[in-house]
Amino acid sequence: MKLYGSTTSPYVRRIRLWLRDTDYEFVNMDIFAGPGRALLKEKNPALKVPALEDNEQIVFDSRVIFRYLQDKSGAKPLSWQQENQLTMIDAANDSFVQLMMLKRSGIEQNPDLLFFRLQLERIETLLSVLNADAEKGEFSQWDYPAICLFCLIDWVSFRELWDFSGYPALLALWQQHQDNTGVKATDPRI
Secondary structure (H helix, E strand, O other), X not given: OEEEXXXXXXXXXXXXXXXXXXXXXXXXXXXXXXXXXXXXXXXXXXXXXXXXXXXXXXXXXXXXXXXXXXXXXXXXXXXXXXXXXXXXXXXXHHHHHHHHHHHHOXXXXXXXXXXXXXXXXXXXXXXXXXXXXXXXXXXXXXXXXHHHHHHHHHHHHHOOOOOHHHOHHHHHHHHHOOOOHHHHHOOOOO
């Protein structure tokens, strides 16, 4: 198997953490320019990472890759609550990615504009719900939803996009897994 992506993508990192005990090749690429961009176009017409190549099968999107790997291994499916949590994590992650891309494009955040107002409202709502779920212990197992939530918090912290001080359960989850070997090996800061 080959996993295509970048070391800084939280979506790629979650799959790398999930595959921690699996033999696979990681193809790290610059998805914004040059040969990496060309390879991205070749492997994934959605122009997103990650993409997984398993023999002749190519699977796009971290959520679909997880389901593919889950089916392939015969693992128990996620509960509907966990599926909903993944939807919330992905929605928050998508909003943060959009905010970062606008910032990199030189567009300053303005909470009075509709786009920014809606993204910030979405983020605040989602983080509040995820924090409440974490307080109830719903991310106490190091399973795929917990991995995804950790990757979100760590990536947002790495990119300095949000202050998590108002979400103590999310901060606790993030701090709890800092010494995890896989987390250290996939840290986007190195």
